[in-house]
Amino acid sequence: MSTATAKTEPEDVQLAAPDQERLSALLVGQERPPRPSALSASMAFGWRAMLKIKHVPEQLFDVTAFPIMLVLMYTYLFGGALAGSTEEYIQFLLPGIMVMSVVMITMYSGIAVNTDIAKGVFDRFRTLPIWRPAPMVGYLLGDVLRYLLAAVVMLGVGMIIGFRPEGGVLGVLAGIALLIVFSFAFSWIWTMFGLLLRSEKSVMGVSMMVIFPLTFLSNVFVDPKTMPGWLQAFVNNSPVTHLATAVRELIAGNWPAADILWTLGWSGVLMAVFGAVTMRLYNRK
């Protein structure tokens, strides 16, 4: 059959008809490359996450403006009351608020997964002969960049208003590295919810329910000593408390071995449990 009907009208000249000969040439004689390694497939998805940031830079709002707001708000709101002065308080608060903000930001991973599923592109990825967790790992690799950005922005703002990291460059790098390792592991909770729940709104709702108590019931804002015993029991064993302590001490130039181990332990457990559940849901979807 010929395409006699396909005469070009002036209004849609921009879309040329596909060229039959060139089309045919595209289909012959191409060798199939071997399937990519787990790493290169994950990196390709990480690249996709970067491209999305490039095309929709507004999505960086939550890792720039939001953390700045938190630092300023809590420093000036609580500083005088809790520590006598804002200068004193920022020394205590900044590493903690950095932990809290980055852990909060992780929940956007779940929303990203959820919105992607609603679109057809997920089907395409799932029919590719690639390492199964690669799309998820790719998301989280992109998110790691966002966490890093948030941490750096907060540190910058903190230093402008008087924060002084005693641990120097090395301490700061170690602290941020630990924070990012934990956040990567923690994000698997959200990829799970992203796959489990039906709408973006419900992912958001559940995330809030988990993240608010978990981050506030910690030693981010105050020393737990003044809390009632039952609350201390929770706060002192919360992964966020271990993480906040470890990051705070690292940045201050100390080596909090126990808290680092606790944090890495929690990271391993979170990743093993929620990574496995995520992949199960992903394969079953």
Add this chain to the structure above:
Amino acid sequence: MSTELAIETTGLVKVFGDNRAVDGIDLAVPTGTVYGVLGPNGAGKTTAVRMLATLLRPDGGSARIFGKDVVKDADAVRSRVSLTGQYASVDEDLTGAENLVLLGRLLGHAKPAARDRAEQLLDGFGLSEAAGKQVKNYSGGMRRRIDIAASILNTPDVLFLDEPTTGLDPRSRNQVWDIVRAVVAHGTTVLLTTQYLDEADQLASRIAVIDQGKVIAEGTKGELKASVGAGTVHLRLRDADQRAEAQQVLALALNADVQLDADPVALTARVDGQSTEQGAAEQAGRALAELARCGITVDNFSLGQPSLDEVFLALTDKKGVAA
């Protein structure tokens, strides 16, 4: 043997709650052909295709692509199939070129090779000018093209096209058809789902008609059409009061069921051109003459191919035609 089956399903079942979306489908698709799966919305076409493309796990029965089971050997199946879904299966936030480069890399091409391939595909599909635009700004026809381009990045052995032209204007539809023909000419087996008889007619060599999760007819185009009748007569009368009489006259002249349409002056009848000596047009002509003799004024008359509605009505009436 050249009779190797590209796709084979036996008693395929998928249940969603109380709804048996796919209820025991058997298909056998020979390598190198276009197989049409025809059915209305909700017939189970998409669900069946999603099981074949390893996206959904069957609840019963089995499906094999070139002998590989879609559940047990999912990875082997994935390396040979591509799916173009009803919704663009590309990332709308990325540009056309970025999408193709991403998929090229995921299929194992090194970055420069992926870039070359993306450029060739965009060129071949007439999308070069839109290469740098985000897919969300593409028109429906352009989306469908980038989607098919993504599906043939590595020429697949089996290509699933799930309603590839739903919602497209006639020209874009013709262009998609041309692309499908080019793909098939290179030996790819295509399984095409569609709601349009016309589309199945244009592209497919064999067709399965599904309704409510079951195959209600299967065969070549000729077999299927013969089972429905050669054509359909649509009539519009001048006077609605004459419709009952016209119905009787037509039923007698055509020896067929005559349906009364929603429009009070319209009637529809099937003409079975195969079972008598006369062709469909001749039969219809005689029926018209008969109406005129009875003094019934006909304002408008047309004889057309059976529509999908009519194919369905006919098939669900008769139940199980050419096997």
